[in-house]
Amino acid sequence: MYLAKIYVTLKPTVNDPQGLTIRGALKTLGFDSVVDVRAGKYIEIKLSGDSLDAAQQTVKEMCRQLLANPVIETYRFEVQETAQPGPQ
Amino acid sequence: MYLAKIYVTLKPTVNDPQGLTIRGALKTLGFDSVVDVRAGKYIEIKLSGDSLDAAQQTVKEMCRQLLANPVIETYRFEVQETAQPGPQ
Numbered sequence: 165m166y167l168a169k170i171y172v173t174l175k176p177t178v179n180d181p182q183g184l185t186i187r188g189a190l191k192t193l194g195f196d197s198v199v200d201v202r203a204g205k206y207i208e209i210k211l212s213g214d215s216l217d218a219a220q221q222t223v224k225e226m227c228r229q230l231l232a233n234p235v236i237e238t239y240r241f242e243v244q245e246t247a248q249p250g251p252q
Numbered sequence: 253m254y255l256a257k258i259y260v261t262l263k264p265t266v267n268d269p270q271g272l273t274i275r276g277a278l279k280t281l282g283f284d285s286v287v288d289v290r291a292g293k294y295i296e297i298k299l300s301g302d303s304l305d306a307a308q309q310t311v312k313e314m315c316r317q318l319l320a321n322p323v324i325e326t327y328r329f330e331v332q333e334t335a336q337p338g339p340q
Binding site for chain 1: 260261271277283287294296297314317318
């Protein structure tokens, strides 16, 4: 059993209204030290597989086919083996 | 200048419809090895500050006051110093 942690972020040149909104809210709350905010997605996937290499390949395919929009987003991920094969 | 990377996830007992939807979509695409999917938020914040300690304290307050809903979410973050003080 493997656990993949996937981070999907907007490319630096893409406008990020969610990040701007968060920045505005933080400023309103008095956090004047905020310079920039970028919002992204964080996805944890548990998957079965024969090897770490195979799991990494599978996760890469998931990102390409579904999780990230390659036009405006980039992704990175890490896969680690977990001990228990049962449900959480 | 500091860069904070913040990960906000739903608590394990909280229902995650977004994660279930992603899981369903992955299964439909043929990724039969998927066992579980949890969706969360990933936020990058650039902030100024006098010290790493102060920046960490500020980010913790941001999480408590705005970024995470303590009823259903947990958060973790890491803060690192960045070289350039100018805009990205």
